[in-house]
Amino acid sequence: MLTLLRCRGSLTRCPWRVRASSGLSSSHESSSQRKYRDTVLLPTTAFPARRDPGSELRVQEESKFLELYNWQKGRKTKKEFSLHDGPPYANGDPHVGHALNKILKDITNRFHMMRGYKVSYVPGWDCHGLPIELRALAELGEEAENLSALEIRSKARVFAEKAIEKQKSSFIRWGIMADWEKCYYTFDPKYEAKQLDVFYKMYDKGLIYQDYKPVFWSPSTRTALAEAELEYNPQHVSRSIFAKFPVQQPPPKLASMIDGSTVVSALVWTTQPWTIPANQAVCYMPDTEYSLVKCGNTGEQYIIAADRIASTALSLDTKLEVISTFKGADLENGVCSHPTIPERSSPLLPANHVTMAKGTGLVHTAPAHGIDDYSVASHHKLPVDCLVDETGRFTVGAGNELENKAVLGDGNETVIKMLNGSKNLLKEEEFVHSYPYDWRTKKPVIIRASKQWFVNTANIKDKAQEALKKVKFVPASAANRILEMLDRRTYWCISRQRSWGVPIPAFYHKETGEPLINRNSVEHIIKLVEQHGSNVWWTHPLEDLLPQSVLKQVGGSAAVTDFEPGRDVLDIWFDSGTSWAHVLEDAEQRADVYMEGKDQLGGWFQSSLLTSIAARNKAPYRNIVVHGFTLSEKGEKMSKSVGNVVDPDFVINGGADKLKEPAYGADVLRWWVAESNVFTEVMIGPGVLNSAQDDINKLRNVLRFMLGNLNGFTPETDSVPSTKMYVIDQYMLHLLQDYSSKVSEAYKGYDFGKVIRLLESLITRDLSSFYFSIIKDRLYCEEEKDLKRRSCQTVLSEAVDLVVRSFAPILPHLAEEVFQYIPYKQGSEGIFRTGWIKSDSVWKKPGLVEAIEAACSIRDAFLGSIPGKNAAEYDITIVIEPGLLFELMETLQPEETSSTSQLNELLMSSHTSLVTEMPLDQAPGASVIEGSFLINLEGGDIREEESYKVIIQQSTKERCPRCKKFTTTSALSPCPRCLEAIAGKWSQ
CATH class of the missing domain: 3.90.740.10 (Valyl/Leucyl/Isoleucyl-tRNA synthetase, editing domain)
Known part of the structure; x- marks a missing residue:
């Protein structure tokens, strides 16, 4: 663990094409002074200092965002990663809940893709069910009651298709990586056929049955509901x-x-x-x-x-x-x-x-109106008389x-x-x-006995709970919640009395009411559905749905005309819960990750598990990642009536008045997602978004500094081996290597908030406030090809590459944009096609840590004694008795006094002297500060606290007109180091 004590401060803005070292340029400079200034190697880059959200579309096009998914799927690799997309409802506009979910998935996919995995991710939509049916019929009013089932289905499908296209367009704009031409839809005929196949496998095992018992019933929508379709009004x-x-x-x-x-x-x-x-x-x-x-x-x-x-x-x-x-x-x-x-x-x-x-x-x-009441009636053979009809009114009985x-x-x-x-x-x-309410109409439900189709979860939940013990949950607490929910679940009502859905493939005898359902009849229906879609149940005559040839295979003397097709459709949780059977490509049909909101612990996570366990005795996932819900900035539930709804497309594109309603772009939205603690409730609003934009602008500033100082640098010919680097540069590589390890682990653990914290710590503390402040003099004032300058440029080239790759899954637009401005990478394939962080294990040099940290302890003591003043105005003398600490400092400055040593550079003074005894004579006005440093070497085997003294005095030399350090004998003439740097380039 690194414990470096460094100056804490906000990111410093890089002064482009102005005086860039420790001093400031003056409007009263002489022509000779200006000619010295013009020899300073200031940063040069066209990379914009400020974000332009509109440029994201250009980046998407130039970097071929839409082609990336198929490109990575075509790679030859044995490493595969599958994230199965839980289908959002196709019943409305995209909202911030969609953004939270889809961006979390995309960050995960891009990270694995960059690490060399072939990512399988097929976006999907839940296209059936009451939410869509209600929205599609809402504008018709009373007319809707006179529509036939086919007319309702037609209007519902049109509505769903429009919603899908709108949502898909937004997902693409957010930078979600996928093949958007090959999504899955629960109304796709092949999907419906697979669903019916799973249904029959469960029926054949005796896990699906029809019974007359009490269920949650919504009078407002006239259908049975499952517990997952309820919300409770306290x-x-x-x-x-x-x-x-x-x-x-x-x-x-x-x-x-x-x-x-x-x-x-x-x-x-x-x-x-x-x-x-x-x-x-x-x-x-x-x-x-x-x-x-x-x-x-x-x-x-x-x-x-x-x-x-x-x-x-x-x-x-x-x-x-x-x-x-x-x-x-x-x-x-x-x-x-x-x-x-x-x-x-x-x-x-x-x-x-x-x-x-x-x-x-x-x-x-x-018994007709209570689950426990029904159990008592079953045990004691009591009547289960329901006196309430589908509309929630008393019957004649x-x-x-x-x-x-x-x-x-x-x-x-x-x-x-x-x-x-x-x-x-x-x-x-x-x-x-x-009290329970219908989650769609927000009206109270009742419990009412009716004839329904059920999944006997009591017979499979033990296997399901056992399977869940092998699944990793993030956060871990989610495992207990889903296990508890399963424990309370006795049966699952899967029939619905609506029109827009997949029909339950049962025929009923007109006289006895007994259902006809068997392998032959269901296989025949599956073939018809696969060819024509589930509309066949309403469009085709009975003779096509139940041919005499199929009926003969059942046995008995009944005729086809003795039956009629049932009109119940399958619960949409059964719809989406069987998605594993259609979407997952590998032989096991098991995804590495399911990632959804916490409401899916009682919904899709469960329905997927129960259908998979029932059909094939295994879970459809290896890992489950659960995130929270989105709330307003004040922690309130979003509501149009309250006026606190945040529209993600509005966040990206802004309003009519861009000053009051700025366009933030997709990367700000993505930063908000990554930065948030997504395992609890996630808040969003103007304050949060402005903060995210400021954070990205600070990051751009640091990137711009690195890009500007890489002008004229070519890694293949100009890089310096780490063994020949300045110690401070080697130390920076050590920090970068440590960062890369930690950030990779954070991604693997789905802790994207930690990724952001690590990134901000690196760019603010390690790079901007520490490393950049030290190396500016070397970058700007050394001769262009000097080994010392190339040394820190080598670090910058590694740093910019490593930093950009580390945030690329979160900010793909910025990452690709930066790559376009790296001088030696222009025309490259882009960042996502060139892999993950490439840190080198040789960078890790814990032996350097104590030397640099000890020097930083002295640096902090020195800078702390001159708050707000320019360190270059001072000469300092460090007094350390012979021992380990003195030896460490000698590695940074072998000579007694220097203005160019690594120790002097780190301290940022004009001259640094390193001695073992207090000088006999001290300059008037000199001050002395004392400190100590605990040396910790060999993994703690060597621990020794040694003291030091720092003598601080005003520099006795003149200020160099070029580097602005007090290192020259005449204010009109550059110091020896600067003269050497500019020698031969021009004459006075």
């Missing part, structure tokens, strides 16, 4: 009630206690009163204590959990006197009257899902009083009135809690 307001279920038949063990002389009721609490008509039982926890209590207000007796007495009394604003306490198991075989349907009974039944967190400890059970009323509106109100009329309502009040 401020939802329900109408909660306490309701009585009068005991009709006392539990045998409590018969002596409940003798019929006083009415006893099981007391329940629910936030969904509309489900009361569908009640089939009241559940209790067998091992929990329950009590018979007497109400202080009415004298009525209730059965509730002992732990819930106090809270219930508080809610009812009464006192509850405990008459007796008993185990829940003692309620066995008890029966209650239904509170709104007198002729119906509700048995008391044991259930493990009953909790004591809320309510009364007794749970109203409606609910009775005249409720028929056709919305369960989340008037229906709910009517049930509460019915409870009140039967004198079984104790209390009703508003209750604020988290």
